[in-house]
Amino acid sequence: MGKELLTAAAGETLLLLGNEAIARGALEGGVRFVTCYPGTPSSEVPDTFFRLSKDGPYYFEYSVNEKVALEVAGGATLAGLPALVTMKHVGVNVAADPLMTLAYVTAPGGLILLSADDPGCHSSQNEQDNRIYARLGGLPCFEPATAQECKDMARDALLLSRSLEAPVLLRTTTRVNHVRGPVTFGALPDTPAAKLFAKNPAKYVPLPASARPMHVRLLERLEKAREAAETSPYNTERGTGEVGFIASGAARNYLADVLEEDGLEGTVRVLDLGMSYPLPENRIAEFLGKCRKVVIVEELEPVLENEIRALAQKRGISVEIIGKGPHLPRLGEYATVNVRAAVNATLGRETAAVETLSVPVDLPKRPPNLCAGCPHRAAYYAVREVFGDEAVYSSDIGCYTLGFLPPFRAADFLLCMGSSISAGAGFARASGKPVVAFIGDSTFFHSGITGLIDAVAYNHDILIVILDNRTTAMTGHQPNPGVDTTIFGENPNPVDLSALIRACGITPVKVNPLNHKATIAALTEFAGQSGPRVLIAEYPCPIHARRVGQAKKTPPARVTGDPAACLTVRDTLACPAFAMVEGVFTINAEQCDGCMYCVQLSADIKPGKKEAR
């Protein structure tokens, strides 16, 4: 999606990704300040803003982490500008400290926090339900289900936030972020005037004495937000009868498709909750009063279910409430198949068995893999060669998490973004075993550096390998503070990783991981030492280098000697460019990136000729 997001007029309809629609919606809401830390499934929202940032009427940054992103945007909204902060669900944990108090301090210019949740763990380490953060922090919460709603709710959440001066949670899930559908545009507003900041410490500085009245005002704002929810056009009712369904988020889609496909539309009552917090209590109570039986359809935690049960009890409404159970589990994503089973069970209908083809269970797997030419593969190979199974490997969040897979098996534990150094240090202290921590450049800036400072301060015995591929590769090559280039050209202010580490009190050793001999030499020397040590394995991600036009074109490697003699390299390096053709080892010239690492490991593999490509 190109500049249409900035230029298309009201009334135009375009096919948009949910995340692109969120960007347009925020623009329609007058957003002027966007910060983020990328994280799948949220990444395309900031990536869209980044791509358009030269022409867009807003300030944009990829912040160093989620806490910083929320704090920077928090300052901007205090200065009166409408702001958007984007992250994935686990990122909100990082930002939780400022978030809880920002709701007290208020967001005069307006502020949306996009939390992209991931039911089903498509690309995440857990499937926490961030609607609970709305309750914890006192944030009104919107849950879009379609691309059109992504756009509309981003706009209206920002407008509501600006009018209430309260931060608002826009909570999506992977399916919604990555849905693609037609979106009819609204108008782009003129630049909203920044609300002038008037100094007022009692209002904006949460010392205990001022925080107590701030909490009172927060609850008052929530009551106003509840009134907005009572009349919100995103909370809609349809159908008749004495069986009702209350649905939120993506679950609304599954319910709608089942009712439509099974000819039930209209025969049951449905209350769709698009603005789901604060609970529109009157509206829900009225709905409950019309039903004999109500099913709550929501993915993950029984958040609405528990609140609605409590509401029915409080209002003395006698209605059977059905929630989490065999058909509506507390984990994973929903789909029409389980919602259909829940609908039929409620209505006393039979669910016909779905006929499916079965396929062999032992098909070859296709796990995500380090790319051909990835410098991380070389770094893992060398660390394995020197440390083998003796060391314990502390892993982190990024492409290099794929080092978990065989043949490297270089991930023994992992907690969260930035934990490899600190968790590894604790493990080393407790076990006395050699520990190697792997962390990427972006992750090191995100929150690895605090672990390093701790390791220096307490002399933890750990070898830290920073896999510096000069970009944030896993989430789609976003720039980080250390990069040399972005899609817009040179980074004018790169943070010097080596100097930063030196300032912490450690002189790091830097190697090109694709140089096998040099890397082995550095690692062997480190193996004989103790205390905190840092190896920077620096080489650009080949995909990113190609994208920014910095890749050197090297011809693919080829087997010139005995293919049978290469099998050890095949099994220990496991490069995706390796192939067996009719039982004979070969290197796929299409796949090979020309990194020449395997050439250093086998006398039977040689660089190809230049003209071969």
Add this chain to the structure above:
Amino acid sequence: MNRARIFLTGVGGQGTLTATTLLARTALAAGLPVTAGEIHGMAQRGGVVESTILIGGYKSPVISKGEADVLLGFELLETLRALPMLKRGGVVVGNSESVQPVGVCLGRECYPPLDAVLETARGFAARVVMVPCISLAEQAGTAKAANMVLIAAAAACGALPFGVDALIRSVEKYLKPKIVPLNLKALELGAAAAATGQAA
């Protein structure tokens, strides 16, 4: 064809998502209500990429097992793996050629033969069309256009609610001008191969 659930599966880097977007845009241009979805996991190359296109007013972008009217398989093994998504009487249009997963390259796992895929699908599917997408794309100029060969084959054999002409218009409208001729050639070869593929 008023309503259809189309399930697409392939390998990261094959252009499955590009094809998905192009098909969804083509459907929209044809005035059909469309919802599409994608799961690309951790943005990594080489893993399985699955996407969906639902035409005719569905709201959910998810397709459950046994629900797909059409299965478009950009890679042979992934087509086999995704066959449980197909509903009885659905249509399979697939690439008869392979992208070897690492376990196969390493000689630890065996790649299933084309005949095994055909055997499994036949009898359950109404129609199975297999086309050598990579070879044909190479004929068009680059293996990267295998995705276009496949969707053209699907359109040509009536598996989609629009024809090859609509795809041609989309390629001309939405792809960078530089790569349009090559992709048009790929569409042409894919459409021509559909007839042969039926017999495969």
